[in-house]
Amino acid sequence: MDHYAVFGNPIAHSLSPDIHTQFAQLTGHTLSYTRILVAPGELQKALTDFAESGGRGANITVPFKTEALQLCTRATPLAIEAGACNCISFHASEWVADCTDGLGLVYDLTQQLQLSLAQKRILIVGCGGATRGIIGPLLAEHPTEIVLINRTMQKAEQLAESFQSHGTLSACPWHTVLFSEFDFIIHATSLGHTGQLPDLPPTTLSPTTWVYDLSYGKAAEPFLQWAITAGARHYTDGLGMLVAQAAFSFERWRGIMPPVKPVLAAMRNR
Ligand SMILES: NC(=O)c1ccc[n+]([C@@H]2O[C@H](COP(=O)([O-])OP(=O)(O)OC[C@H]3O[C@@H](n4cnc5c(N)ncnc54)[C@H](OP(=O)(O)O)[C@@H]3O)[C@@H](O)[C@H]2O)c1
Numbered sequence: 001m002d003h004y005a006v007f008g009n010p011i012a013h014s015l016s017p018d019i020h021t022q023f024a025q026l027t028g029h030t031l032s033y034t035r036i037l038v039a040p041g042e043l044q045k046a047l048t049d050f051a052e053s054g055g056r057g058a059n060i061t062v063p064f065k066t067e068a069l070q071l072c073t074r075a076t077p078l079a080i081e082a083g084a085c086n087c088i089s090f091h092a093s094e095w096v097a098d099c100t101d102g103l104g105l106v107y108d109l110t111q112q113l114q115l116s117l118a119q120k121r122i123l124i125v126g127c128g129g130a131t132r133g134i135i136g137p138l139l140a141e142h143p144t145e146i147v148l149i150n151r152t153m154q155k156a157e158q159l160a161e162s163f164q165s166h167g168t169l170s171a172c173p174w175h176t177v178l179f180s181e182f183d184f185i186i187h188a189t190s191l192g193h194t195g196q197l198p199d200l201p202p203t204t205l206s207p208t209t210w211v212y213d214l215s216y217g218k219a220a221e222p223f224l225q226w227a228i229t230a231g232a233r234h235y236t237d238g239l240g241m242l243v244a245q246a247a248f249s250f251e252r253w254r255g256i257m258p259p260v261k262p263v264l265a266a267m268r269n270r
Pocket residue numbers: 101104125126127128129130131150151152153155188189190191192193198214215216219238239241242243245
């Protein structure tokens with residue numbers, strides 16, 4: 001049997017084992033998928049032990065996505081531009097790093113929700129690791145522009161600079177977006193995990209704006225509640241992105257794209 005695992009700290013909350021177990025059942029593949037808690041400074045040893053004991057692939061989550069990229073012998077263009085890795089394929093002679101987060105978000109928006117990003121204005125609130133991973137795949141959908149705002153303005157400017165050749169992308173001071181309406185608002189801060197939300201005025205959205213929170217479950221509630229109160233009619237959390245990024249990992253490891261829709265429905269009904 002082939003073995004896979006998700007590595008992180010904390011890790012008990014991870015839905016990845018349930019998602020991959022359902023993918024395996026739906027595609028008729030036989031595999032095991034476990035959670036591995038990694039102590040700080042122990043990622044290399046944990047991955048090496050796993051690979052040497054026959055592990056075929058790993059998902060990487062907080063806080064190891066950047067470190068994991070450095071440990072791999074090869075990286076895909078997506079992982080290089082994201083500066084992070086959430087998916088490793090172990091081969092006899094190499095460890096290949098990939099980043100499927102952005103593909104997962106775009107899949108959820110365009111395939112699950114049936115939305116087009118072409119010629120749309122997108123505001124991304126927050127410029128951490130997740131945002132670095134989603135900008136490339138979002139720009140590949142040819143939006144009119146992506147505007148980045150972040151508490152630490154310098155990080156937004158650095159991101160805009162690194163993706164300059166990929167499309168129209170700018171970093172703005174927080175207050176300059178106050179009276180600008182967007183087709184999509186993507187919330188990508190970690191504030192929801194502590195029950196907080198960024199200070200964004202309702203003037204940034206119109207009734208047609210799609211509001212997407214990368215977080216899911218309780219962590220998505222504060223921002224989505226703000227959006228509903230501000231008049232948003234279209235909104236969702238990031239559970240679809242989570243399931244879809246897992247599907248792209250599964251595809252890389254097993255050579256087949258598993259069905260996302262039934263697994264997302266099952267995860268929503270848990
Ligand atoms: N659905 C999925 O598959 C998926 C995948 C990846 C991530 N996510 C979610 O995406 C979110 C971001 O993850 P990440 O990995 O990018 O986190 P991260 O690298 O830690 O970045 C955190 C972001 O939140 C901002 N922030 C933190 N505290 C703040 C505060 N008090 N006020 C204003 N801004 C604050 C940070 O701003 P500064 O730069 O100023 O510190 C930064 O932009 C998380 O909720 C995570 O769960 C979901």
